[in-house]
Amino acid sequence: MAENAGVLTNKQLKKQQKKERRAAWRRAAKNQKILLILSVPFFVYGFIFCYLPLVGWIMGFEHYTARGGLFGSKFVGLDVFKKLFDDSAFWLTVRNTLAMSILNLVLGTFFAILFAILLNEVRCLPGKKVVQTVSYLPHFLSWVVACGIILDTLSGTGIINDLLVKMHVISSPINFFSHQTWFWWIEVLAMIWKETGWNAIIYLAAIVSIDPSLYEAVAIDGGGRWARIKYVTLPGIANTIIILLIMNIGNVLNAGFEVQYLLGNDVIRDYSQTIDIYVLKWGIGQNDFALGTAAGIFKSVVSIVLIVIANRIAKRYSDTRLF
C-alpha cells in the first residue's frame, strides 16, 4: 500500500515536473515573444540567401537548360563531372590554384611572422607606430587599385625595371607579364605586399601575451636579442602559427580570383587562371551553368573534406578548433 502510494507520487511527480517545465517554457516564450518573432525573418533571410543556393547544386547533375529550369532539365548523373574531369584546362586551373595557394600560405605566413617579430624588437616607439600604421594601409586598398599599382611598378617605365637597368642587371626593360611561370611569383609578391602588415596583427597579439619575465630570464642568462627571439618569442607563438596554418589548409582551393583576373592576360593564361576563374568563364561567360556548378561543387567538397581533416588535427594539437 505504502509502496503503491510511492509509485503513484513518483508518477505524479514526473507529470508535475513535465507540466512545470512546459509552463516554464511557455513563460519563457511569452517573455521572449519579441526575440522569437524577430527570429523568423532572420531564418527566412538566411534560408533564402545561404541555403537556397545549395539547391542549385542539382544543376551539376543535369543537362541544365534555361527553359527546363532546375527541375525540368534532364538528369544525367555524373556526366557533367566526367566532362569536367576530362577537361585538361580544368586540371591546369587546379594546379595553378594549389600552387598559388601554397606559395601564399608558406611565404605569407613567413613574412608576417618575420615582420611581427622584428617589429616587436623595435625600441623606438614612434618609429614602431609609424611602421605599423603604414603596414596596414595596403590591406584597405581594393585589389583593383592594388593591381593597378603593381602593373605600374612592374611596367616598362616602372621602378623595378628602372632600378634593374640602372644597376646594369638588364639592358632593356623586361615585360614581367609575358613570362608564364613568373606569374605565380608576381601574384605571391602582390599578396605579400598587400597583407603582410595585416596578417602580422595576430602574431603581434600573441607576442604581447608572452610573459615578460621570460625575457628577463634570458637577459640574466646572458642571452642577446637573437636568444630572446629564438628561445622565447618563437616558442611563445609556435601554437598560434601551427593553428593558423592548420586552419588555412581548408582554404587551399580558395586562391581567389581577383588578382589573377586583374593581372592575368592571354599570353600567360595557362598559369594565371584559377578554379574560380574557370567557374566564371564557363558558368557566366559561356552560359554552361552545369559545368560551372560542377566545378564549384568540386571545390566546395574538397574544401569541406580538408576543413574536417584540419579540424581533427587542430583538436589533437590544442584546445583551439574551428567548430
Add this chain to the structure above:
Amino acid sequence: MAEEVLSYNKKRKHTKGDRVFTICNTVYMVLFLLVTLYPVLNTLAISFNDATDSLRGGIYLWPREFTLYNYQTVLSQQNLVTGLWISVARTVLGTVLGLLVTALLAFMCSRPKYLLKKQMNLFWVITMYVGGGLIPVFLLFKGLQLTNSFWVYIIPGLTGAFNLLVIRSYMEGLPVSLEESAQLDGAGYMTIFARITLPLCTPVLATVALFIAVGHWNSWFDAMLYNRMSPQYTTLQYELMKLLSAVTTMNSSSGATIDSMKSSANAVTPTSVRSAASIITMVPIVCLYPFLQRYFVTGMTLGAVKE
C-alpha cells in the same frame, strides 16, 4: 632585482651582436616602409603629372610636369562620377543597415536564455563552411530580380556569419547583471538592445563597421556580375577595373596605342586616368582608418579565434 636586470640590459645594449641586430632591424623596417609606401606615392605623383610626359617614365615621388588635367578628366567622365555616387550610396546605406541587422542578430544569438539560441547559432555557423557557389547564387539573384538593380549590393550582404561571430563574442563578454537589473526595471529586450548593449559595444561595432564599409567601397565583382548591363548602377571600383583592363590589353599589344595617344596635345592615357581615379578611391579609406585603427586590432584578434 629589477634594477640589476635593468643595468644588465643597459650593459648588453653595447655588445656587438645587439648593435648589428639593431642596425639590420632598422634597415629592414625602413625598407618595409619604402616598399609599402613608394608604389602608392608613385601613383600619386603620376596622377598629378602630364599624361604624355608620364609615358617617358622616370616619375618617382614628385610630378615632373604638374597638371590637374587627369583629375579633370576623371571628374568629367559620366560613368566615373555615377560610379562614385553609387559607391558612396552603397557604402553608407550598406554599412548602416548591415551593422544594425548584424548587431540585432548577434544580440539574439548571445542571449543566454533565448530558446532558439543553439539552433540559430548553428544555422549561421554552417553558412561559413557551405555555400552554393557562384552560379547558383547568380541564378538565385536573377530569379529574385536583384540583378540590374542597386539593391543587389545591399540586400544579400545585410548580415553574415563572420561579423555575427565577432559581435556576438564581444556581447557575451558584457556583464549579465546589467541586463538583469534593466529587466527588473521593466525594460524589454528591445530596450536593452538599444539602450544598453549597443552603446557598450561601440568598439566592436566600429571594427565591424570598418570591415563592412571597406568591403562595400572596394568591391567591384558584384557590379561586374550583376549590373554589367546597367551602367547607372555600376560602382567606382568597377569603372576603375575597366580602366585597368584597358591598360592590361595595351601592355600586351604594346606601342601602337601609345603612339596614337602621344599625337594629340593635352591627352590622357588610361594609366594617368586610372592613377587619378585610384587616388580618389583611396582618399576616403586613408582618411578614415587611422581613427578606427585602435579598434580593428581588437576586432581582428576576436575574429581569428573562434570558440
